[in-house]
Amino acid sequence: MRGAPPRIDLGPTHLYVVEAGGQRLVVDAGPDYDGAWQQLEAALQTCGLTPGDIALVLLTHAHLDHSGLAARWQRAGVPVAAGRGDAPLLCDPHPAWFRDRLDATLREHGMPDDRRGRLLRGFGRYAFDQEGGRKLELRVSPVVPAVLLDEGPVPGIPGVEAYVVPGHTPGSLVFRMPGSGWCFTGDHVLEGVNPTPGIQFDPGGVHERLRSLPRYVRSLARTRGLPEQRFFPAHGDATRPLGGAVDRLLQQIERRAGRVRRRLRERAMSAWEITYALYPHSAGRHAWLLVAETLGLLDLLEEAGSVAPVKDADGVLRYRVGIGRTGQHNA
Numbered sequence: 001m002r003g004a005p006p007r008i009d010l011g012p013t014h015l016y017v018v019e020a021g022g023q024r025l026v027v028d029a030g031p032d033y034d035g036a037w038q039q040l041e042a043a044l045q046t047c048g049l050t051p052g053d054i055a056l057v058l059l060t061h062a063h064l065d066h067s068g069l070a071a072r073w074q075r076a077g078v079p080v081a082a083g084r085g086d087a088p089l090l091c092d093p094h095p096a097w098f099r100d101r102l103d104a105t106l107r108e109h110g111m112p113d114d115r116r117g118r119l120l121r122g123f124g125r126y127a128f129d130q131e132g133g134r135k136l137e138l139r140v141s142p143v144v145p146a147v148l149l150d151e152g153p154v155p156g157i158p159g160v161e162a163y164v165v166p167g168h169t170p171g172s173l174v175f176r177m178p179g180s181g182w183c184f185t186g187d188h189v190l191e192g193v194n195p196t197p198g199i200q201f202d203p204g205g206v207h208e209r210l211r212s213l214p215r216y217v218r219s220l221a222r223t224r225g226l227p228e229q230r231f232f233p234a235h236g237d238a239t240r241p242l243g244g245a246v247d248r249l250l251q252q253i254e255r256r257a258g259r260v261r262r263r264l265r266e267r268a269m270s271a272w273e274i275t276y277a278l279y280p281h282s283a284g285r286h287a288w289l290l291v292a293e294t295l296g297l298l299d300l301l302e303e304a305g306s307v308a309p310v311k312d313a314d315g316v317l318r319y320r321v322g323i324g325r326t327g328q329h330n331a
């Protein structure tokens with residue numbers, strides 16, 4: 001099918017209005033900031049719709065630039081459907097344990113005290129840089145999604161299927177419309193940006209750190225096999241077919257992993273030391289994302305058996321090349 005669904009731009013995020021089985025759906029709830037809901041209502045009006053005409057909101061994932069307005073939609077009587085794996089994050093976006101767990105993780109991976117302090121002080125505030133330097137403060141509200149989705153047809157909506165792609169978040173989804181050859185990829189596949197997963201923890205048990213990048217890579221490899229080739233990302237424009245965009249992401253991750261591994265040939269290093277060596281100038285402001293990426297690449301290399309962490313006397317994990325999981329040399 002040609003054409004494209006109507007797109008609503010809300011702050012940093014694209015929402016899409018789709019029709020399936022005679023019903024209207026919106027992909028992603030949108031971010032919540034001053035005036036966001038009014039802007040959304042006005043945009044729907046240009047499509048001849050009001051929020052009440054929407055049968056269901058489909059959330060691609062729990063990040064606040066996609067889910068911020070989910071509670072508002074549900075107050076307006078429109079149910080929100082989300083991936084089962086993202087439900088804990090939606091119900092409790094700021095769990096009490098998260099800060100301590102993140103601090104301990106960053107310490108274990110070598111980030112110095114002053115850097116961690118600075119990073120954690122800014123936590124819980126989210127602002128999006130707009131053109132002209134104006135900041136858009138994004139709000140987070142807990143929400144219990146009315147519908148939890150697993151892989152397969154979206155209940156009650158013929159022609160739309162949820163495809164589970166853990167990585168960017170534990171419960172990320174792609175929404176497929178096989179009839180039209182379209183799919184909505186959220187942040188799972190973007191054009192021109194690598195949506196590196198942040199540092200994530202299992203919300204249950206001992207809040208174990210999730211190996212998000214290896215999961216993301218497996219999800220990407222799986223997405224490569226989807227028959228839908230027209231994709232609509234939540235940020236930016238898609239300029240090539242889905243398969244080409246997926247290949248670019250996989251190649252980029254492989255290149256970056258190779259760069260990390262080469263650093264480790266010189267000496268054993270922690271995730272922070274590698275990050276600082278690779279990005280000495282930008283490690284300040286973007287430290288959180290850069291360290292998350294390095295850690296993810298180290299997880300990938302560790303899974304492949306080409307690096308292994310060893311805890312040093314200072315309590316910091318430093319990665320070494322050539323010691324595989326079974327102890328054999330494979331440098």
Ligand SMILES: [Zn+2]
Pocket residue numbers: 013063065066187234235
């Ligand atoms: Zn996003």
